[in-house]
Amino acid sequence: KQLMSEVEAFTANSKEEVEAFRIKYSGKKGLVNDIIADFRDVPNEMKRDYGRAMNMLKSAALEKVNTLKEALEDANDISSSSINDTSRPGEAIEIGARHPISIVKNQIIDIFSRIGFNVSEGPEIEDDWHNFTALNLPEYHPARDMQDTFFIQTDPDVLLRTHTSSVQVRYMENNKPPIRTISPGRVYRNEAISGRSHCFFHQVEGLYIDKDVSFADLKQTLQYFTTEMFGKSKIRLRPSYFPFTEPSAEVDVYWGLETETDYKMTKGTGWLEIMGCGMVDPNVLENCGIDSKEYSGFAFGMGIDRIALLLHQISDIRMLSENDIRFLEQFKSAL
Numbered sequence: 290k291q292l293m294s295e296v297e298a299f300t301a302n303s304k305e306e307v308e309a310f311r312i313k314y315s316g317k318k319g320l321v322n323d324i325i326a327d328f329r330d331v332p333n334e335m336k337r338d339y340g341r342a343m344n345m346l347k348s349a350a351l352e353k354v355n356t357l358k359e360a361l362e363d364a365n366d367i368s369s370s371s372i373n374d375t376s377r378p379g380e381a382i383e384i385g386a387r388h389p390i391s392i393v394k395n396q397i398i399d400i401f402s403r404i405g406f407n408v409s410e411g412p413e414i415e416d417d418w419h420n421f422t423a424l425n426l427p428e429y430h431p432a433r434d435m436q437d438t439f440f441i442q443t444d445p446d447v448l449l450r451t452h453t454s455s456v457q458v459r460y461m462e463n464n465k466p467p468i469r470t471i472s473p474g475r476v477y478r479n480e481a482i483s484g485r486s487h488c489f490f491h492q493v494e495g496l497y498i499d500k501d502v503s504f505a506d507l508k509q510t511l512q513y514f515t516t517e518m519f520g521k522s523k524i525r526l527r528p529s530y531f532p533f534t535e536p537s538a539e540v541d542v543y544w545g546l547e548t549e550t551d552y553k554m555t556k557g558t559g560w561l562e563i564m565g566c567g568m569v570d571p572n573v574l575e576n577c578g579i580d581s582k583e584y585s586g587f588a589f590g591m592g593i594d595r596i597a598l599l600l601h602q603i604s605d606i607r608m609l610s611e612n613d614i615r616f617l618e619q620f621k622s623a624l
């Protein structure tokens with residue numbers, strides 16, 4: 290009994306201690322064998338109990354040796370592996386970077402959502418109505434040439450959208466004014482690919498429809514946007530033409546002429562063109578089921594890619610779609 294409790298209570302911190310324990314109990318000249326040797330002299334009536342106790346001690350000693358050995362080996366595994374040193378700095382987890390297009394897109398969404406614009410999306414494969422006809426660009430209208438279009442060969446009614454104005458049409462068809470929405474997304478134009486232009490790029494277009502919306506509201510909204518986006522507040526509106534707005538304008542931001550790059554970017558004028566805009570043509574409102582006598586509105590559209598090139602000093606638009614990890618990695622510290 291006493292030996293049993295000794296065996297049960299035994300613990301060891303090293304292999305040597307376990308080995309000493311094994312020799313003491315289970316070794317050839319160990320206590321277990323001594324007890325077995327004594328068995329002969331045990332009186333017959335006690336042999337049963339003695340035998341049982343003897344066997345229990347024998348297996349308890351063996352089991353103890355095995356469990357202690359295993360425990361020590363486990364501990365050894367841990368101490369020889371790297372996780373034991375808790376003072377070591379952790380290994381950095383590789384995380385990706387946001388794409389510059391997404392960074393700029395999110396900034397634009399954020400700026401407009403602060404003044405009550407929501408985000409709307411639509412399909413990249415469009416029909417003629419939503420991309421052109423509803424926008425006051427009927428078939429054979431020469432202004433269609435402004436946007437070289439990819440058509441699906443078998444069906445002239447199916448095309449890749451050339452602007453996200455198509456989303457604005459869908460939004461007006463499905464929502465009643467007041468409307469304040471921006472539509473970010475990818476658009477396609479059949480243009481030669483170069484460092485400055487691509488056959489696909491990204492836009493954010495905005496639409497605001499309510500009672501008594503004026504050109505002054507448009508200008509103030511753009512003023513707010515350019516100040517938030519570029520930290521530059523001087524803008525100018527140059528008369529322009531879009532079939533879906535009247536009057537229409539091109540928006541320039543004053544970039545200044547402080548560096549060589551400023552000079553190149555602004556063609557020596559200091560003014561940089563960033564978007565098109567105008568008051569939504571009443572025909573467009575009517576096409577989309579909105580009463581043009583009751584409501585008016587403005588719209589604007591800008592290219593995300595060009596703004597990304599500008600803000601992140603990227604020299605070639607093709608880098609935005611080549612997925613070169615050395616390029617993408619550089620945006621890890623950006624938002």
Ligand code: PHE
Nearest residue numbers: 452454565566567588589590
């Ligand atoms: N849809 C025009 C384009 O892609 C941009 C624009 C939008 C112009 C809204 C005016 C008003 O070029």
